[in-house]
Each structure stands twice: as structure tokens, then as C-alpha cells.
Amino acid sequence: GQQLNQSPQSMFIQEGEDVSMNCTSSSIFNTWLWYKQDPGEGPVLLIALYKAGELTSNGRLTAQFGITRKDSFLNISASIPSDVGIYFCAGRDNNDMRFGAGTRLTVKP
Amino acid sequence: DSGVTQTPKHLITATGQRVTLRCSPRSGDLSVYWYQQSLDQGLQFLIQYYNGEERAKGNILERFSAQQFPDLHSELNLSSLELGDSALYFCASSPRDIPYNEQFFGPGTRLTVL
Numbered sequence: 001g002q003q004l005n006q007s008p009q010s011m012f013i014q015e016g017e018d019v020s021m022n023c024t025s026s027s028i029f030n031t032w033l034w035y036k037q038d039p040g041e042g043p044v045l046l047i048a049l050y051k052a053g054e055l056t057s058n059g060r061l062t063a064q065f066g067i068t069r070k071d072s073f074l075n076i077s078a079s080i081p082s083d084v085g086i087y088f089c090a091g092r093d094n095n096d097m098r099f100g101a102g103t104r105l106t107v108k109p
Numbered sequence: 110d111s112g113v114t115q116t117p118k119h120l121i122t123a124t125g126q127r128v129t130l131r132c133s134p135r136s137g138d139l140s141v142y143w144y145q146q147s148l149d150q151g152l153q154f155l156i157q158y159y160n161g162e163e164r165a166k167g168n169i170l171e172r173f174s175a176q177q178f179p180d181l182h183s184e185l186n187l188s189s190l191e192l193g194d195s196a197l198y199f200c201a202s203s204p205r206d207i208p209y210n211e212q213f214f215g216p217g218t219r220l221t222v223l
Contacts, residue, residue, distance in 0.1 A: 042111065042199050042214025043152070088152060096167055099152040 006089050006100025013079055014108050021103040022073040023089035031092040032065050032072035037102070038085045046087075047074070079107050112136065113202050113215035121221045127188040130218045134181055134202030140164065141183040142203075142212060143175055147196035158183055159206045187220070195222045 006023045013019055023032070031050055035043035047058050049065035049072060056063055062075045072091075076083055084107050089100040112135035122128055134141050143155040145168075154167035158177035169175075172190075177183045187194060197219050201212040 040216070042113075042201070042217055044111075044214065045212065048211075090152075096165070097154045099154075101151045 004089060004091055004098055004100040006103060008103055009101065010104040010106070012106045012108065015079060015081060017079055019076040019079055019083075019105060020073060021087060021089075022071060023091070023100045024071040025091055025098075026070065027091070027093070028069040029091035029093055030069075032063070033090040033092065034061075034063050034072070034074045035088045035090065036085045037088060043088060076105075079105075081107050081109055083107050111213040111215060113200060113213050115198075115200050115215040115218050117218060118216065119219045119221075121223065122190060123223055124190055124192060126190050126222075127186065128190065128220065130185040130187070130198050130200075130220070132183045132185070132200030132202075132215060134183070134200075135213055138202035138204050138213070139181065140203045140206055141177055141181070142201040143169075143183070143185050144199040144201065144214075145196045146199060146217070147193075150196075152199075155185070164206060190222045192222050195220055 004023050004025050033048050034046045037043040047056050047063040052069045053067050054065040060077045086102040086104050088102045091098050114133045116131045139160045142157045146152045155169040156175050157165040161177050172188050175185045197217045199214050199217045201214045203211045
């Protein structure tokens, strides 16, 4: 099964709304990563977080590395139809990388 | 287009068979990573090679093996295939050994085991 707890599993929102999703783990990670995957394609890195407490933005996306190093969240502001896809969190320690199960985002125009 | 190429795009085979998946990294990238994505297990890291040598190992079965060649392309060999091996297999590449962050994923190979 999955090694990171990612929620929610799916979201149906109206265009223009803000979105929030998060990942939690029982393990500490050195790095948290957020990816987006479109159908039929490989994941694309959105944001990488390197330090506990770090808050990083990439356009309308904002992500934070939790202070405990066991969680992270991703916010998308003012969603648009092309935000549709599956968003994955990933936690990295020195020798391994684990992924959440993904949040499937649907944006209604 | 990430610059990472994978072949074949689709592969259908039978249980007990052996297949080889191929990955060509982005020009100049020395690290190659292999991942398996299935419906019930999600995305799982299998193995990483850096400049021809194994660098890190994740949840890779003993029936699976990989290698990276001098020209930096990589192959993932899956043997004694089982129905549960049906999945998308992704290759990713990055310029450096660590961190893993700057990975660029290929389009994947969809393996169906009948």
C-alpha cells in the first residue's frame, strides 16, 4: 500500500476556487516534493521543499514543508481548467523516495 | 516533452515471460531512475543508477534487474512475469547523483501481463 497519507483522494471544484491538499507521514523526510501528472504522461515536478518550515511558491501554487518534517501541503489559488490532473506528494530521505496515492483534481468551468 | 524517451510505449505479454524496457535520459543527465505505477500500489521507486553504477534501491523485486550502459541509456529487465506486474513503468533522469529533486520523467511504458 501507500507509504504517505495524501488527502483528499479527489476534489471537484469550480474554476476560480482555491484548492488545498496535504500529505502526512510517520517518518521524517529531508525533502518534500509535489508533482502533477496528466493522463498518459509522466509526473512533472511542481515544487521542491528542502527545509522544515519552508514556504515556496511557483505561480499560483504554494507549498510548505511542515515543521515536524512529517507533513507538507500544497495550495492552488484561483484554479483554472488546465489544473486538472493528479497531484502527488513525495518524501525523500537519504536513500529512498516515497509517494502519496495522489489527489485527483477536477475543475469545472 | 521532458527529453526522456522510453520504449516501447505499450507491451503486452504473458505470465512467465521476460521483457526489457528501455530508457534514454535527457542529454547530459547522468542519473536514471526507474519507477512502477500501479493502481493499487501507486508510484513506487525501484532503483537508481548514476553514471553506470547502482546508486539507490527501493522496492525492486528480485525478478527485476536494471543496468545503465556507457552511453547512459538504461534498461529495466522484468522476468518470470506475474499478473501483478502489470503497471506503468516510468524512467526519470537528472543531471546529478543527489538530490533526487530535479528529475524529469519519461512518458512511461505500459506493461500488460495476461
